[in-house]
Amino acid sequence: MPGRWSPPLGGFTWAGSILEATAAELSSAIAGLQAFVDPDCIVVGGGVGLSDGFLDLVRDKLRDYPSVIVPHLVRPALGVDAGIIGAADLVRLPDR
Numbered sequence: 001m002p003g004r005w006s007p008p009l010g011g012f013t014w015a016g017s018i019l020e021a022t023a024a025e026l027s028s029a030i031a032g033l034q035a036f037v038d039p040d041c042i043v044v045g046g047g048v049g050l051s052d053g054f055l056d057l058v059r060d061k062l063r064d065y066p067s068v069i070v071p072h073l074v075r076p077a078l079g080v081d082a083g084i085i086g087a088a089d090l091v092r093l094p095d096r
Contacts, residue, residue: 019057022048027061034071045076045083 030042044055055073062070076082 019048019054023054023057023061027058027065030058030071030073031062031065031069035069039071041072041074043074043076045080047080050075050080 026044030044033039033042044058048054055075059073062073078085
């Protein structure tokens with residue numbers, strides 16, 4: 001991982017270990033979700049999820065799991081606007 005996070009982290013070397021730990025925990029949750037729900041793919045977004053290199057780091061961590069519970073990971077098609085577009089779309093739904 002040397003150099004992967006250096007530009008966005010601005011010299012805070014401790015942040016790399018936090019991202020490594022976050023990717024490890026997220027990969028564990030993703031493997032569990034895949035085993036339980038078996039979706040076609042899992043979308044990983046958000047501020048950290050959309051950071052350059054983070055999704056690849058999660059994929060690297062998923063190599064520790066059996067291939068049967070390693071899902072296809074994708075970034076949100078709407079990018080950073082996915083959450084706000086989804087929230088705006090909810091407003092249009094009729095009351096239930």
